[in-house]
Amino acid sequence: YNRAIELDPKYVNAYNGRGNAYSNLKDYDRAIEDYNHAIEIEPKNSNSYNGLGSVMYRQNNFPEALSKFTLAAEFEPENVTFVSNQSAVLIALGRFEEALSAGERALRIDPEYASGWVNHAGALLYLNRFEDTISSATRSYELKCGVDTGEALILRGCAHYRIGNYEKAMADYNAFTSLKTSDIIDCEPGVRQDLRLRFDLYYMNVLAEICFLAGNFEESRTVSEAVLQDQGCIDQLRIIANQRLARLQVENLD
Secondary structure, eight states, rough: OHHHHHHHHTTTTHHHHHHHHHHHTTOHHHHHHHHHHHHHHHHOOOOHHHHHHHHHHTTTHHHHHHHHHHHHHHHHHHHHHHHHHHHHHHHHOOOOOHHHHHHHHHHHHHHHHHHHHHHHHHHHHHHHHHHHHHHHHHHHHHOOHHHHHHHHHHHHHHHHTTTTTTHHHHHHHHHHHTTHHHOOOOOOOOOTTTOOOOOOOHHHHHHHHHHHHHOHHHHHHHHHHHHHHHGGGGGHHHHHHHHHHHHHHHHHHH
């Protein structure tokens, strides 16, 4: 990218490409600088705004991320990634009905877009539409698309738990933990570069409910405290906690 920019200082795609590379390296200041430089050259470049939105999302600046994703979608309304990214950040903002609407728009553009089904399932989960969550998450899982495979299993497992089907919930958690790294890494620059669960508050509430129902308060408290204290492995510990506690529920039912 550096060489391309040296040869053509107004080569927008090179700035966007280098911005993506910086973003993947978590060098967000340089990524933002490159995306903004691309916008100076081409003010309506949708990929530049999407890149900025991804950086803002990763920095948990969800209002600004939504603003950038919305601009990207306005400039390229039939781009399923941009519309689906709107759905993802609307979930993070707690605007679940709007997230569902954006997810449905994305799926009308491309019914085979696995990330679209994941975001659709996520919005449905927050709206307590658990059977629909299972359906959408299953559709994403069937498409077998990288990181979405893992997220689909988590969403489906959570929905199974919420309707009281603990055996299926445990099966989904087990399937998630057995995934190989190569199965869940997202090689494309985007919102879910790292396998991260976006539904933090919801999962903590579910975890608290499982702790209570399982009656294993000491272990549950220990795992929950570890989750809260160690941000580096928060996702892994959360899955382990849910897996253990779902197993306790199944054993209690036997």
